[in-house]
Amino acid sequence: MNRNLNECRYLESFLAGKLNSVEHESFMSHLSICAECWTQAESARTLRMALEPFSELAMPDDADLRIRIALDHQLRTPLADREVMDIEETAAFLGITVPELVNCLDNVPAFEVAGRIRFNRERLIRWMELKERGLFREISHDRSLMKSNILTFPGGLSDEQHDEKANSGSF
Amino acid sequence: MRFSDEELMVMFAAGTTDAFTMLYERYRHRVFRFAVACLGSPADAEDAVQDVFLRVAGAADKYQPADRFRSWLFQISANRIRDIGRNRKRWDMRNHSSKPLPDPGDRGRFEQRLVACDTLQRLLAGLQPEDKILVLLKELEGLDGLSIAGIMGLTPEAVRVRLHRIRAVLKSAGAVNDQEVSKSTEEGR
Numbered sequence: 001m002n003r004n005l006n007e008c009r010y011l012e013s014f015l016a017g018k019l020n021s022v023e024h025e026s027f028m029s030h031l032s033i034c035a036e037c038w039t040q041a042e043s044a045r046t047l048r049m050a051l052e053p054f055s056e057l058a059m060p061d062d063a064d065l066r067i068r069i070a071l072d073h074q075l076r077t078p079l080a081d082r083e084v085m086d087i088e089e090t091a092a093f094l095g096i097t098v099p100e101l102v103n104c105l106d107n108v109p110a111f112e113v114a115g116r117i118r119f120n121r122e123r124l125i126r127w128m129e130l131k132e133r134g135l136f137r138e139i140s141h142d143r144s145l146m147k148s149n150i151l152t153f154p155g156g157l158s159d160e161q162h163d164e165k166a167n168s169g170s171f
Numbered sequence: 172m173r174f175s176d177e178e179l180m181v182m183f184a185a186g187t188t189d190a191f192t193m194l195y196e197r198y199r200h201r202v203f204r205f206a207v208a209c210l211g212s213p214a215d216a217e218d219a220v221q222d223v224f225l226r227v228a229g230a231a232d233k234y235q236p237a238d239r240f241r242s243w244l245f246q247i248s249a250n251r252i253r254d255i256g257r258n259r260k261r262w263d264m265r266n267h268s269s270k271p272l273p274d275p276g277d278r279g280r281f282e283q284r285l286v287a288c289d290t291l292q293r294l295l296a297g298l299q300p301e302d303k304i305l306v307l308l309k310e311l312e313g314l315d316g317l318s319i320a321g322i323m324g325l326t327p328e329a330v331r332v333r334l335h336r337i338r339a340v341l342k343s344a345g346a347v348n349d350q351e352v353s354k355s356t357e358e359g360r
């Protein structure tokens with residue numbers, strides 16, 4: 001039994017083809033009496049046969065080209081100029097954390113490709129501009145309320161208030 | 172003169188983009204094969220290759236020259252494959268990608284690939300994703316126990332024990348496959 005167990009230790013070396021001819025011969029005879037090692041060797045053989053067609057498997061040329069373009073783009077383009085960004089890059093771009101971005105995904109323009117969320121930088125910028133304008137409208141609305149209060153006070157308008165009046169038609 | 176992987180990675184980190192292209196050319200097919208074997212879908216594998224090399228390019232400053240590039244690359248590959256597998260929940264070949272091929276001349280080779288994928292996926296069907304990754308690092312990529320241990324975050328002894336268990340599972344899967352093959356051959360007569 002001890003001899004058997006000792007021989008079992010050579011299984012990995014046998015499978016890796018690292019036994020010399022004498023050891024190999026000895027292990028082959030061990031295989032005929034050790035069911036455990038035989039199962040292991042047979043299983044490895046089955047898997048290697050199934051993997052044989054993979055040894056010459058090459059990535060298709062169209063995929064290779066696509067990946068080269070993507071890599072080239074990344075290598076040449078700093079993050080700030082990248083058109084399509086993943087969730088981490090977008091969070092960094094917006095100056096928020098990934099969980100914060102995930103929480104407001106319903107509001108942020110995003111698209112799904114191959115099961116993953118991606119963001120188009122240009123669309124994000126347009127979206128930010130719209131949000132900015134909305135916010136500005138709210139602020140200027142508050143300010144005009146304040147102004148109307150100011151205007152009830154006696155006295156002339158300051159320069160700033162003149163400008164504000166002149167521009168008020170644009171909103 | 173042939174630079175080692177590690178030298179190329181250091182050159183790339185220092186700003187030589189050609190060094191990265193050389194690494195990509197050395198490893199693209201190997202990462203692709205590994206990803207196809209793990210994920211069972213050539214289209215998913217193409218995405219994985221793109222993702223892996225984009226990550227490698229993005230993480231060049233985190234690469235430690237003392238680390239073997241190949242182990243580092245396959246650690247990143249295993250991580251991306253886990254993500255893709257989790258996201259798409261199709262670790263087997265039952266959902267073939269219907270992505271059309273641009274070049275009809277490629278179709279024959281593509282069909283062959285699918286058959287090979289299918290056979291392999293049936294054999295590996297009983298394995299957990301982590302075990303699939305482990306056994307493919309061993310048998311497809313030919314990495315030794317120590318490298319696999321590093322990639323998988325296991326001890327070499329744990330790798331050995333798991334390989335043993337995986338082979339036991341595969342043996343029974345192989346036997347079932349053989350029975351199916353002989354049954355379908357008989358039915359075909």
Ligand SMILES: [Zn+2]
Binds near residue numbers: 034037038
């Ligand atoms: Zn034995």
